[in-house]
Amino acid sequence: MTAMLLVTLTHWQAFLFFAAVISVAFGFLGRRQPKDRVKYILWSFFLFLVVGIGIAWAMYPFSR
Amino acid sequence: MNQHNDETPLLELPVVIDGAPPQGVRQAEPSEAKAWSVAIAGWLVPGLGHAMQRMWGRALVVFFTVGLLVVVGASMRGNLFTSNGSDAFDTLGYVADLGVGSFYFLARAVERTGADVSHAGGDYGTRFLATAGVLNLLAALHAYEAARGRKA
Numbered sequence: 246m247t248a249m250l251l252v253t254l255t256h257w258q259a260f261l262f263f264a265a266v267i268s269v270a271f272g273f274l275g276r277r278q279p280k281d282r283v284k285y286i287l288w289s290f291f292l293f294l295v296v297g298i299g300i301a302w303a304m305y306p307f308s309r
Numbered sequence: 310m311n312q313h314n315d316e317t318p319l320l321e322l323p324v325v326i327d328g329a330p331p332q333g334v335r336q337a338e339p340s341e342a343k344a345w346s347v348a349i350a351g352w353l354v355p356g357l358g359h360a361m362q363r364m365w366g367r368a369l370v371v372f373f374t375v376g377l378l379v380v381v382g383a384s385m386r387g388n389l390f391t392s393n394g395s396d397a398f399d400t401l402g403y404v405a406d407l408g409v410g411s412f413y414f415l416a417r418a419v420e421r422t423g424a425d426v427s428h429a430g431g432d433y434g435t436r437f438l439a440t441a442g443v444l445n446l447l448a449a450l451h452a453y454e455a456a457r458g459r460k461a
């Protein structure tokens with residue numbers, strides 16, 4: 246079989262994918278109760294977005 | 310004749326507080342060997358360490374998140390490091406990639422034409438693969454700690 250799966254994601258899609266997958270894993274590993282897990286996943290996802298966008302803006306002056 | 314004193318109970322029942330075993334009943338000690346076998350199984354097959362302890366939700370999530378990161382990372386033509394790296398960063402990347410256990414070979418199977426980090430996609434793929442490895446090592450450590458009874 247020589248077929249190969251190719252995936253192309255934009256920066257934003259890759260960023261969202263990464264944040265979502267890691268947040269879900271952290272939520273399940275870090276909390277036991279379903280309600281706590283959902284809260285943790287949403288909070289973690291939000292922080293990934295805020296910190297990621299924050300770092301991107303902080304690096305902007307040095308990007309050229 | 311035996312006369313019963315009202316202050317002494319007729320039958321002494323064990324008192325159970327907060328799920329603790331009754332006095333005099335020994336709880337099974339978590340085995341160190343079992344904890345290590347859980348950790349190694351969790352490293353080899355993502356989620357297996359948790360599955361061995363009947364933590365089904367965590368087992369499934371670890372299996373699918375690590376697997377998804379590996380498949381997407383390799384499909385984006387991320388760099389899957391090998392043992393013959395040229396510098397310390399390559400070696401570090403190899404250690405991180407080995408963290409996915411048997412999924413390392415899955416990534417090799419998906420990434421047939423080799424890495425392409427000349428585009429941002431390939432670079433993101435490299436990060437996804439490394440993250441999958443570190444995440445799986447974290448999950449294996451969590452399973453190990455749970456097997457030792459430290460946390461769950």
